[in-house]
Amino acid sequence: MMSDIETRKLDPDEMFAALSKKISDSGMDMDMGRIEAAYRMAKLAHTGQLRKDGSPYVTHCVAAADIAADMGLDEDSIVAALLHDVIEDTDLTHSDIAKQFGEPVANIVEGVTKLTRVQYTSKEDEQMENLRKMLMAMAKDIRVILIKIADRLHNMRTMAYQTEEKQRQKSLETMEIYAPIAHRLGMQRAKWELEDLALMYLDPTGYKEITDTLNDRMDTLKNFMSTVETKIKKRLKDEGLQVTVYSRIKHIYSIYRKMYAQKLDINGIFDLCAFRVIVDTIPDCYNVLGIIHDMFKPVPGRFKDYISTPKPNMYQSVHTTVIGSEGIPFEVQIRTWEMHRTAEYGIAAHWKYKIGSAAETIVKDGDEEKFAWVRRLLESQQESDATDFFHNLKIDMFADEVFVFSPKGDVINLPAGATPIDFAYSIHSAVGNSMIGASVNGRIVNFDYVLQNGDIVEVRTSKNAAGPSRDWLNIAKSGSARTKIKQWFKKERREENIERGRAMFESELKNKGLRMEDICDEEVLPQLLKKVSYTSLDEMYAAIGYGGMAATRAVNRMKDELARLHHVSGKKTVLEKVTEAAERREQQAHKKIKPVHGVLVEGLDNCLIKFSRCCTPIPGDDIVGYITRGQGVSIHRTDCENYARREFKPDDIGRWINVSWADEIKESYATAITVVSRERNGLVMDIATIFNALNTKVRTINARDTGDKSIVNITLETSGIDELRTVVNRISALPGVVEVNRNGGKR
Ligand code: MN
Numbered sequence: 001m002m003s004d005i006e007t008r009k010l011d012p013d014e015m016f017a018a019l020s021k022k023i024s025d026s027g028m029d030m031d032m033g034r035i036e037a038a039y040r041m042a043k044l045a046h047t048g049q050l051r052k053d054g055s056p057y058v059t060h061c062v063a064a065a066d067i068a069a070d071m072g073l074d075e076d077s078i079v080a081a082l083l084h085d086v087i088e089d090t091d092l093t094h095s096d097i098a099k100q101f102g103e104p105v106a107n108i109v110e111g112v113t114k115l116t117r118v119q120y121t122s123k124e125d126e127q128m129e130n131l132r133k134m135l136m137a138m139a140k141d142i143r144v145i146l147i148k149i150a151d152r153l154h155n156m157r158t159m160a161y162q163t164e165e166k167q168r169q170k171s172l173e174t175m176e177i178y179a180p181i182a183h184r185l186g187m188q189r190a191k192w193e194l195e196d197l198a199l200m201y202l203d204p205t206g207y208k209e210i211t212d213t214l215n216d217r218m219d220t221l222k223n224f225m226s227t228v229e230t231k232i233k234k235r236l237k238d239e240g241l242q243v244t245v246y247s248r249i250k251h252i253y254s255i256y257r258k259m260y261a262q263k264l265d266i267n268g269i270f271d272l273c274a275f276r277v278i279v280d281t282i283p284d285c286y287n288v289l290g291i292i293h294d295m296f297k298p299v300p301g302r303f304k305d306y307i308s309t310p311k312p313n314m315y316q317s318v319h320t321t322v323i324g325s326e327g328i329p330f331e332v333q334i335r336t337w338e339m340h341r342t343a344e345y346g347i348a349a350h351w352k353y354k355i356g357s358a359a360e361t362i363v364k365d366g367d368e369e370k371f372a373w374v375r376r377l378l379e380s381q382q383e384s385d386a387t388d389f390f391h392n393l394k395i396d397m398f399a400d401e402v403f404v405f406s407p408k409g410d411v412i413n414l415p416a417g418a419t420p421i422d423f424a425y426s427i428h429s430a431v432g433n434s435m436i437g438a439s440v441n442g443r444i445v446n447f448d449y450v451l452q453n454g455d456i457v458e459v460r461t462s463k464n465a466a467g468p469s470r471d472w473l474n475i476a477k478s479g480s481a482r483t484k485i486k487q488w489f490k491k492e493r494r495e496e497n498i499e500r501g502r503a504m505f506e507s508e509l510k511n512k513g514l515r516m517e518d519i520c521d522e523e524v525l526p527q528l529l530k531k532v533s534y535t536s537l538d539e540m541y542a543a544i545g546y547g548g549m550a551a552t553r554a555v556n557r558m559k560d561e562l563a564r565l566h567h568v569s570g571k572k573t574v575l576e577k578v579t580e581a582a583e584r585r586e587q588q589a590h591k592k593i594k595p596v597h598g599v600l601v602e603g604l605d606n607c608l609i610k611f612s613r614c615c616t617p618i619p620g621d622d623i624v625g626y627i628t629r630g631q632g633v634s635i636h637r638t639d640c641e642n643y644a645r646r647e648f649k650p651d652d653i654g655r656w657i658n659v660s661w662a663d664e665i666k667e668s669y670a671t672a673i674t675v676v677s678r679e680r681n682g683l684v685m686d687i688a689t690i691f692n693a694l695n696t697k698v699r700t701i702n703a704r705d706t707g708d709k710s711i712v713n714i715t716l717e718t719s720g721i722d723e724l725r726t727v728v729n730r731i732s733a734l735p736g737v738v739e740v741n742r743n744g745g746k747r
Pocket of ligand 1 (some may be wrong): 060085151
């Protein structure tokens with residue numbers, strides 16, 4: 001795994017000579033004088049600095065440049081790699097570099113320096129900020145991140161000299177940030193090595209278990225690989241195909257992941273080897289596939305065609321898993337030489353095989369499109385708040401993808417679990433915002449239909465569409481769709497958002513025992529607004545209303561700031577009063593209305609909750625909340641008539657809010673049902689007997705006769721929908737009963 005440069009005695013001049021030879025031998029047309037000048041500058045600048053192993057520091061710079069050369073980067077990149085640590089660690093500045101090597105090189109070095117200063121942290125919000133910085137740097141010049149990956153790779157290779165704590169920290173960072181970025185850039189080779197090195201430090205025991213086993217079995221594995229390889233070569237040659245066949249043992253981290261995902265001991269993993277067949281043309285790929293399937297028995301469900309549907313990082317190949325005569329399964333990847341280069345070096349392959357062309361090729365239209373995800377992430381982060389951005393990035397970067405088609409046959413890739421809503425927004429936000437329906441493979445589907453690979457998705461739009469609904473935020477899977485939906489609410493429904501946000505804020509304020517007067521005090525309001533970073537209360541309400549800020553957070557920050565102002569100014573009179581009054585009110589509130597648990601309200605903590613009388617929801621019902629004026633949130637069933645009629649009360653529509661049942665529900669809930677029966681004697685008695693037998697508590701039971709029918713209204717207490725169903729089934733089975741309905745539903 002280690003390149004030979006690492007194991008040799010570390011003499012920088014000798015290392016640089018080897019690098020120069022490598023570059024000349026590669027046939028890349030580079031100005032060797034300029035590269036040597038960069039080496040001299042770095043060597044001079046780092047004079048006296050040593051690495052942890054005792055070698056001169058500049059050996060690290062040469063090693064990073066060597067990796068950059070292996071990646072096939074251009075001349076400016078090699079120069080920048082040699083100088084990548086001078087701004088950080090020596091007296092040299094951006095302008096020193098610019099003067100001798102030009103602006104682009106100086107900018108790359110500065111970009112790398114910025115990334116170096118980004119300190120890894122396990123705190124989510126800080127990690128988010130770090131990733132954002134990286135993406136910014138990448139978007140400016142992708143070579144910055146490529147050199148950073150080369151730098152990291154060399155540091156990981158030489159990590160043995162660092163303290164244990166540093167090893168762990170750097171390995172975690174490598175696993176969580178650099179390997180995924182390398183993957184996204186299609187740099188399979190760098191990704192594998194980074195993962196294996198990081199694993200070695202993160203789980204030394206697990207790593208050793210695998211390497212030991214592989215070493216024990218090396219003879220068997222090698223035998224097996226050469227037998228199969230020879231077999232494949234011979235057969236393909238007989239068929240008249242010009243091919244190159246490789247075999248390899250899979251990289252350690254991929255075996256490790258498989259062991260954990262499938263909860264297997266390493267002895268349970270058969271699929272340790274992989275074979276690769278490289279051909280000249282795409283038709284040959286499929287010819288080879290046919291022949292392989294003829295030679296060995298294919299494992300069903302393991303064939304993947306990334307040639308017709310490339311991965312978002314440009315990766316193309318066909319994969320299949322087959323079983324050899326020994327009964328051992330193995331994977332075969334088939335690809336052309338061009339696909340092979342892209343797979344190994346990813347984006348870097350663009351320089352490697354466009355010798356002589358300027359680095360600007362990287363920003364040509366086609367390439368830019370392939371890295372659209374970087375741009376998308378940057379766009380989405382401008383509109384969303386910090387935690388959202390991190391969440392979106394994680395989803396967009398690490399989630400598995402699903403590929404679907406537009407009716408015209410364009411391939412659209414979306415995160416696994418994506419719905420027609422994600423599809424519509426990935427085409428354009430205007431398509432999403434005017435969507436009124438969707439069909440998949442010619443059939444109309446619900447908006448929450450989960451798209452499958454290969455689905456042909458068609459979106460129906462209308463100029464008169466009402467725009468997205470808030471439910472869509474729960475249905476959309478991709479970060480970018482959610483961001484676009486939120487943007488719509490932010491822009492299109494400002495008034496509604498303010499009203500809704502105000503209601504949520506007031507409710508939360510009340511819950512924390514504060515009053516609007518406490519907040520609106522002229523002396524404190526500007527400070528409080530500053531604390532939540534809004535210029536006016538309406539701005540803040542709007543943000544709460546569209547979901548950009550949680551009401552809980554706004555109130556908590558303001559409450560803390562109030563306490564702080566109190567502390568700092570010593571103005572006891574006003575603020576003491578506030579605090580005292582707040583405590584008093586809180587006590588009273590608790591006395592008056594017992595908080596009902598069991599329901600979670602989006603964006604609000606512990607707010608007052610009551611269950612509506614119109615539809616009496618119980619656990620198991622689909623529910624929705626309505627922010628009342630001053631009486632907390634009232635909970636309705638989603639099939640409640642009042643909820644169904646919300647469209648007719650546009651002023652109130654923003655008061656409807658997402659709620660859900662909590663996991664732990666201890667109490668019993670009141671609900672109402674109506675029994676309709678043929679008139680007969682003893683009906684009420686029979687019903688009462690059932691309740692008695694089921695040990696269900698009844699609050700009220702009223703019966704009336706309407707000529708030929710008896711109607712019985714019952715209010716009962718129940719733990720949830722399951723218990724209620726039993727009750728309803730038993731009553732329905734009574735003689736004469738025509739129907740049993742819950743009250744308040746649309747029917
Ligand atoms: Mn470095």
